[in-house]
């Protein structure tokens with residue numbers, strides 16, 4: 001967005017003059033989230049000419065009113081009614097009903113609880129296999145980098161397997177995800193640098209959305225079956241497969257990476273999980289609240305609309321800070337405490353409303369199986385050095401997480 005297209009500051013709206021996509025705020029967002037919630041239910045950020053909310057209730061309201069707050073104009077900073085999308089629009093993410101409904105119906109059928117029951121056993125075996133390897137390394141006294149070794153390795157194995165991809169070139173999925181989630185922010189250095197690498201990655205992704213690349217019966221092939229049945233056109237099928245490849249890996253990689261970080265830095269919580277591995281699911285959920293892998297999404301107002309009494313004109317970009325809502329003291333007792341004993345129902349890490357994460361049952365399955373597998377094998381899990389971050393305009397992501405895992 002160029003500066004001359006930034007709308008003027010509206011009267012009566014608290015102003016917060018920060019750049020939420022700066023390296024400093026991405027590296028350490030929580031003090032800014034606190035200022036955001038304190039400044040008001042909705043604030044104006046002059047740098048980008050956007051409304052921003054970091055409180056739980058207005059975030060929930062925005063996400064649950066898909067008629068006033070649309071997705072078809074993009075769920076990033078760019079307004080697709082003013083500038084062309086950076087890639088052909090997603091049929092589900094960047095769509096409104098009724099188009100959205102057709103795509104959503106297909107994906108929610110493929111990613112249903114019934115599917116989870118079918119894949120659970122093989123996902124559990126892969127978690128065991130991976131973590132047995134980590135256990136051997138730990139017994140040899142090795143320091144394990146939890147990011148490549150666990151957080152990346154596991155989703156990169158099980159999810160593309162379930163989609164039906166071959167094993168070559170899967171690292172492209174991480175590069176592509178990094179680019180997609182950067183592209184929801186401004187054209188800053190982060191986006192420019194991840195976009196530089198993207199041509200061959202995009203070509204690989206689009207090639208692997210073709211039916212011939214997808215194992216019969218897998219999630220990808222099931223989309224083509226829906227096209228065979230006339231639910232979507234044959235041209236739309238690869239575009240829906242693209243949504244799996246965009247949203248299905250980087251999100252769970254960082255969800256698991258952040259959960260490992262939470263447990264490594266909260267030894268009492270880990271002790272509790274080790275004593276009772278059946279807490280794994282709840283621990284993963286709490287880590288989603290505490291360190292939301294997807295930090296933000298935008299919506300665009302379709303009409304003049306009031307949010308907590310603040311009027312916003314049609315065509316306004318509204319940033320919902322999911323991660324700030326997830327630590328809103330109005331919603332959560334002691335929000336800055338990582339507490340695996342709480343049930344953080346209503347957290348916003350998967351969004352809410354008709355666009356709420358369609359893959360959340362699979363994401364939870366992966367998180368649960370990895371955390372339970374770790375809890376059973378290791379008495380303690382400790383940082384063995386400073387973790388490093390991979391800054392991204394949307395994702396809360398680690399580059400490395402050196403771990404000392406002490407076998408049980």
Ligand code: OVV
Pocket residue numbers: 090091092093094180242243244246247
């Ligand atoms: C939720 C999400 C993130 C990124 C991409 C997509 C969806 C997509 O549908 O392409």
